[in-house]
Amino acid sequence: MNETKQQFKQEEELYLIKNHIQNNPEVILVGIIGKGLDFTENVVDVSFAYNLDKYDVNFCVAPKKGLYTANELQDFMMKLIPEGLDPDTIIPFTQHNKESYLNFGRLTFSEVLGQKKTIVDIISSYKRMHNMEELKYGKKKIERTIDVISQIYVDVYPSKTYAKDVLNGIANENFVDQKFLAKYK
Numbered sequence: 001m002n003e004t005k006q007q008f009k010q011e012e013e014l015y016l017i018k019n020h021i022q023n024n025p026e027v028i029l030v031g032i033i034g035k036g037l038d039f040t041e042n043v044v045d046v047s048f049a050y051n052l053d054k055y056d057v058n059f060c061v062a063p064k065k066g067l068y069t070a071n072e073l074q075d076f077m078m079k080l081i082p083e084g085l086d087p088d089t090i091i092p093f094t095q096h097n098k099e100s101y102l103n104f105g106r107l108t109f110s111e112v113l114g115q116k117k118t119i120v121d122i123i124s125s126y127k128r129m130h131n132m133e134e135l136k137y138g139k140k141k142i143e144r145t146i147d148v149i150s151q152i153y154v155d156v157y158p159s160k161t162y163a164k165d166v167l168n169g170i171a172n173e174n175f176v177d178q179k180f181l182a183k184y185k
Helices: 003-022 047-049 070-078 126-133 133-136 162-169 178-185
Strands: 029-031 054-063 089-091 105-123 139-156
Touching: 003 029, 003 054, 003 105, 003 139, 029 162, 054 162, 070 139, 162 178
Parallel strands: 054 139
Antiparallel strands: 029 054, 089 105, 105 139
């Protein structure tokens, strides 16, 4: 990946995905789940990440006109990938036959939001430890820098009503039985 694309990806991925979904006339954005989001100002408040190394954002979407087969939903989901971005993971929709469960697909993207640096000073007053290699003169400083990662999920459901029921804990977020799905057609 060239430097320009990497910089673009780090700064814009979340908003590129959001805008791509919102500007697609065939898509309903049913919900966004993620702590610290403020899309009105186009900023992500990462101050909450003080104790976190990972941050998740879920876009819950559905087609405007319901789609109820694995093939239809797979084609629909693949159109949700913004140009120039490659998902880290594509979980495909699967269904073995017309009567079997429909397993839902998902797109996953990752981006680095920033870094978190932790500095720990260890000071020992226990004299015997002062000569230990790890604690020279009873002191040791440990520094650790890690990336704060954002996982962006695009979860696709057959209909707006089904997606709302997933968000409300009524419907299963991973798969659905065909008899239960018939209620949403």
